Ligand code: SF4
């Protein structure tokens with residue numbers, strides 16, 4: 168066993184209100200620069216929808232991720248052979264128009280326009296060329312299902328849904344949606360790392376954060392193709408690829424990542440997971456039907472004394488193990504089995520997890536035009552859910568509806584349990600049935616409720632001290648490092664000639 | 665300018681600038697080492713420029729290198745007219761491919777707004793020099809036949825004399841202007857490498873071939 172630790176995140180989708188505060192916080196810190204304007208290291212998409220960049224999940228188009236190749240796996244659109252062959256021209260590289268052309272407005276015109284009969288307007292200008300432009304597409308163009316015929320209807324996850332099922336989703340009275348915040352998944356089997364010809368991308372041993380060494384990147388741009396989540400971006404100005412850094416400078420000083428810190432819905436949890444690195448390749452190459460199961464098995468129980476001892480022997484710091492034992496992520500993912508990886512079929516073993524949304528899937532409008540809230544009705548209709556379970560399954564479980572249903576049953580059981588505690592109108596047998604069908608005891612239901620609803624920041628954010636100060640002292644003078652933020656440059660990053 | 669300067673001093677100057685410049689740039693600010701690809705902004709025209717150019721230039725570079733390293737083998741190969749023609753013809757085709765490529769790249773850089781904003785004056789100088797280099801090369805191949813044979817006989821000794829620091833320029837001095845131009849522009853390109861995006865070919869990702877796909881880096885292990 169080769170135990171490593173990973174900083175991991177859980178997104179509780181029922182709580183996300185789609186406010187995009189996380190995206191803005193991230194942008195203000197990291198990507199508010201020339202060449203990076205179009206990048207959203209954190210973005211929030213409406214589902215169903217085509218997302219950002221347009222239809223990023225369609226790997227027939229973008230060629231991201233790993234694909235099974237006999238017993239092994241191979242990168243779909245990059246790798247040693249394809250990558251070097253296509254190094255002069257990468258046919259699978261998305262272009263900026265797949266994201267959108269970034270723009271601003273000529274605000275100054277509002278003040279400087281000569282007096283006239285018309286109201287002055289601020290015209291949009293491209294942030295690339297500086298010329299006037301017509302805004303035709305942007306991030307979140309399909310926010311809240313806008314432009315459904317063009318966007319939501321083209322959602323890749325409808326691939327194996329019957330036309331009838333799809334129709335239920337698009338009837339005006341029944342339409343539903345949820346939000347999907349996305350950042351880099353800091354995968355265990357990252358395609359971006361594997362595809363980089365220069366070897367500029369690496370995973371940090373101590374916390375599993377995947378980073379691009381800006382000094383080694385040579386703009387071969389294979390990572391942009393290879394990442395199936397399209398979370399490695401090419402900066403057209405500096406000629407370097409960039410990606411989410413999980414706010415490592417903040418983490419190293421004990422602060423939460425900006426997206427998490429600013430999250431209005433408090434949907435995010437951050438903590439440590441221990442996993443067995445020896446089995447990564449084996450798990451990534453297993454059958455699609457067992458991918459989710461096998462990925463979850465990779466994650467080890469930090470409260471098991473044998474594991475804790477082995478972890479110590481693998482060089483994991485005591486404080487990291489202690490923190491793993493209190494990890495909210497471990498509870499959601501392993502103890503309770505509520506959180507699932509996003510698109511596990513890409514085989515990168517993504518290390519961020521999502522609690523699938525119960526409300527959009529279940530809520531129904533009753534006779535009087537009010538939301539149906541009688542628990543019995545809600546609970547029994549899980550099969551006739553408003554959002555086809557198959558759709559959620561295509562997102563989180565390689566199409567396995569049973570797994571999604573299990574999670575939804577648990578989330579429902581927690582609600583029924585709490586209703587019986589606070590309102591008390593639930594019959595004992597209904598409560599009992601809900602709990603036993605979902606396999607949740609009332610104690611567990613209570614803990615889930617607590618960690619979901621009345622949790623404090625300190626319970627959502629549990630990380631060990633990073634101990635990077637020791638390494639820093641060995642490598643360079645601390646006062647120099649202290650003056651740096653971001654990528655830690657000592658020289659102002661400037662484009663090469 | 666005297667031939668002595670051009671053929672006996674300038675090459676050393678160029679190599680010195682190239683070496684010192686590249687090493688300095690790599691050490692002082694490796695961030696600036698990048699191919700600065702703009703495929704992300706414009707891909708379709710790029711394909712018709714970059715592919716013919718890179719394929720052509722790679723083979724031509726290899727050809728010149730062989731003529732320099734193994735002149736006798738080359739002369740032996742050329743002793744049969746069929747083989748000579750095949751060699752000259754394929755070299756000429758690669759040259760044409762380069763020419764088309766550079767032409768397309770130049771056009772793209774000048775005509776596409778998005779590409780113009782990521783262009784630097786050095787990009788234009790590089791493209792201009794490459795154009796001179798390729799056209800003079802094609803000219804030589806066409807009018808001063810057969811280059812592959814006399815290169816091995818005339819230029820290889822000259823280049824070798826440079827390498828052993830005993831520059832002998834007698835033979836070069838008598839060459840036609842087109843060949844001289846070809847030599848001088850080649851040396852100029854070497855000289856400007858450190859100041860351009862051409863540095864990217866100094867850092868080809870060779871070790872990708874044998875390295876592990878996954879890379880994990882520890883702060884300190886053990
Ligand atoms: S999500 Fe993409 S960029 Fe992030 S680690 Fe995985 S493969 Fe790399």
Ligand code: SF4
Nearest residue numbers: 183186187189430432
């Ligand atoms: S800040 Fe939180 S609630 Fe708002 S969109 Fe982002 S993840 Fe959702």
